[in-house]
Amino acid sequence: MLGVLGDEWTLLIVQQALLGATRYGEFTDALPVSHSVLSARLRTLVAEDLLARREYQSRPPRAEYPVTPRSRSLWPMLTAVWEWERTWVTEHLTALPAMRHTSCGADFSPILTCRACEATVIEKDVVAQWGPSGSWARSTPSTTHRRRSGDRRAGAGALFPQTMSVIGDRWGFALLVAAFVGIERFTDLQTELGAPPGTVAHRLATFTSEGILRSHGGRYRLTEKGRAFFPVLVCALEWAQRWYPDPEGPAVVVTHRGCGRRFHPALACDQCCGRLRGSQIMTA
Template sequence: MTEAERPSAIGQALLAISDQWNLLILQRAFLLRIRRFADWRDELGMSESVLASRLKELVAGELLRPAPYREQGRTRTEYRLTERAIELWPMLVEIWSWERRWVPDRQGLSELVHDVCGNRTDVELGCAGCGQAPVAAHDTEIVRGMATFAQVAVPRHHRRTLRGKAAADPLSYFPETFDLLGDRWSTVILVAAFLGTRRFADFRAELDVAPSVLSNRLRQFRQLGVLAVEEPGYQLTDKGLDFFGIFAYVVDWAQRWYTGPPDTDLRVIHRACGQPFRPCSRCRSCGQELSRTEVHFAVPEGRFPSPRTRITVSAPA
């Protein structure tokens, strides 16, 4: 692979996280401090072969690091979040917040508690540079480099697999979230829409995607209420535009932790201050910027077979 063909930073990031199993493994590491193979297997209901392949992938992507531990006289391996993975925590909270606003069947969703003000709250997206909040997609301008979307929509290491028990799992993301973020083509189509791509032919030309795949994803996005057909083509709805917070965190994280070929970055500019947009999460109750160690999720009673009322967003040491 030549330098010009190497994936952009965002392409590398999507390869690492745009998979439902990878997202769930990382989420459980944050929320439940899971770090051992058997615990992920039992918590997520994964087959051992799928879990082994995803852990290998996450280690290769420097999101988990293996660490030896002793148990019953034997040396075993557990997996701990790296600093690269720990910095994904605002995106995971932003996903929860988007689901809270837009997924109708959200009964029993955990509630975010800000330990500083003591309130059960939601988050709003702010600009870490100038302090303005809230910030929406229309408050920003996206400037792209010379990257082709072939450098973003990089081939996956494995086939997409679907999770059967998600509906009964109170912590898992909703299917709508995985339809947008847990599939590389869906995520890249959404990125193209944020960049102003509107017509079917333009999506095809930008993405170099098979017509059948593109038709399927665009139809799916319309059914989800993320895209609507208006002249001159497909337009992001309010629900789709509100996914901007997740998009902003992915772009920011990707370009801090991955290096792509020259001139392949995306720049998100905050119009109010004229500076590159650095997203931050603020508490809707008190307005303070949220810290990973100062929030937790309160789980509704009866949502777990065993008592579990407080779930942290902290990473295991």
């Protein structure tokens, strides 16, 4: 999941595709992306079955890129990312618009719920354990798309600047997951993740400066802003384990304390309390 989605342009291209863009020109009109980057990402997305490629003109050759079931099922994660950035990140060049639930007609914020019992869920309401195929070593990819520096926030990073600090970096994502399961000390983080000390120090400094973690007495704990990232994390995990299953079994097993059943996330509208569907969401 991190290897595929840990790239800001990939997320934004999929987002535009879910909003209806299918043709090359529609992506370039919507995003400040270079032709070389867009062409490369479209090839990757087709190879990963996140987009299909369908030629609609032969002279000259032109193709469109409709969404697939795999990319359509990303809408909960993208909705959670949009809400987190809109609510907690102030550095956007322009404010992100609200989301509208077309079913009730109201601007809304998504609420994380348990699909089994429909109760509202926060991070303290679930317990996570490694499954048969899970471990820190197996759950961090060896490579991801290389992140841009310097001008990264002038492009795609203008929309998802701090989200990419987390999911755009394999160690950053693993460290935040470790924080959610209660690992707080530098030495414990280094030992569990198997990351170099300098890597852990750099990621901790980044998350602290962005207000995702706070440091006190040698411990690094999630802030309110950091805890608010939980819906993104569990929606990403749900998508990853659906589309990248391991024959040995799941990597992570999450249980809802409230009902005692396996936790599968669902998003609801905070205005009408109805369960959200991707086709019912638009920007206001």
